Amino acid sequence: MIKIKKKQATNIYICITTVFPMPQFQIHPDITEAQTLPTDFYTSPDYFKKAESKIFEHAWHFLSDTGNLNEKVNAYPFILMPGFLNEPLVLTKDKNNQIHCLSNVCTHRGNLIAYQPCKAHVLVCKYHGRRFSLDGTFEFMPEFKEVKNFPSPSDHLHKLTLKKWGNFLFTSLTENIPFEKMYGEMISRMEWYPIDKLTFRPDLSREYQVNAHWALYCENYLEGFHIPFVHPGLNQVLDFSNYTTEIFRYSNVQIGIAKENEIFLEIPPTSPDHGKKIAAYYFWVFPNQMFNFYPWGISVNVVEPLTISKTKVRFLTYVFDESKLQSGAGKDLHKVEMEDEEVVENVQIGIRSRFYRHGRFSASREQGTHHFHQLLAEFMNQ
Secondary structure, three states: OEEEEEEOOOOEEEEEEOOOOOOOOOOOOOOOOOEOOOOHHHHOHHHHHHHHHHHHOOOEEEEEEHHHOOOOOOEEEEEEOOOOOOEEEEEEEOOOOOEEEEEOEOOOOOOEOOOOOEOOOOEEOOOOOOEEOOOOOEEEOOOOOOOOOOOOHHHOOOEEOEEEEOOEEEEEOOOOOOHHHHHHHHHHHOOOOOHHHOEEOHHHOEEEEEOOOHHHHHHHHOOOOOHHHHOHHHHOOEOHHHOEEEEOOOEEEEEEEEOOOOOOOOOOOOOOOOOOOEEEEEEEEOOOEEEEEOOOEEEEEEEEEEEOOEEEEEEEEEEOOHHHOOOHHHOOHHHHHHHHHHHHHHHHHHOOOOOOOOOEOOOOOOHHHHHHHHHHHHHHOO
């Protein structure tokens, strides 16, 4: 609401704007009573922008594996979620083989420090020569002898917490939520899996651009309800009647059971799933990461918002048994992706209809999507 008052003496018009807070999202905790998120979440530019600070700045992010740091490279710069978060970071490995995740922005005038992967003894800004050690500690700056109270802690590069699982690397911009609360259930459940034997396969990895809101893509992943209708090939190898979902605080897992004579994971007696013919574990970690465990290895899928209606999805393939690549639930991931994209892109069109506002959840098949909507509401309402 805008009120306009006239100041009589000077004929100056003063506009006083009253800003109302954005409405809160409400997702009923009982899935049998809950409605899905209203379409405003997917169509409002304001909500899309707010998700950056409300959700992604507080999330943990899968970065890469340790293979980017090797004998020829000990400083690996990258942009975290380019086109969205746009945060310049650099992974470094010091002389003690300790890996660090640092801000790649010089604390003098904001120049990027490392421009490309390289082998370095120190990090030196090319703008004015400010020097840092590989752990981000300020070391030297020319022409600064007269500057008072220098250096101070703010002259070091900002150091982000870095977590490692096998060769996988993770970080958070804020670390408001402990790493263990985000990934603990997955790491514990899959402790028997040969994480340390995985090899990154760039030839089997791909990037996709999907013409849909990032959350619509995640919602589709989070339920197996659509498998018989959308994925005929996958439906031939999975026993849909025994497809289950388990919910945790910030993650969940869908478990696909193999049909008779189909390949399945060899699960040891130490696992609570021993004796089950599991074709795949589909772990999702809020808000945008999928870890798909197959008999041949893992497909890590990272969903990255670009615009309100465009999303980049990275499929990163890690293999430990190449002989099983062409069998089972993980046989043709590209075909499954194309089938998913067709549906999700049509949903993107549908949610803009003036006749659609929200839907309901299947209590037996859409627990993962309901969980996702609850978390989205929780974070957006903060």
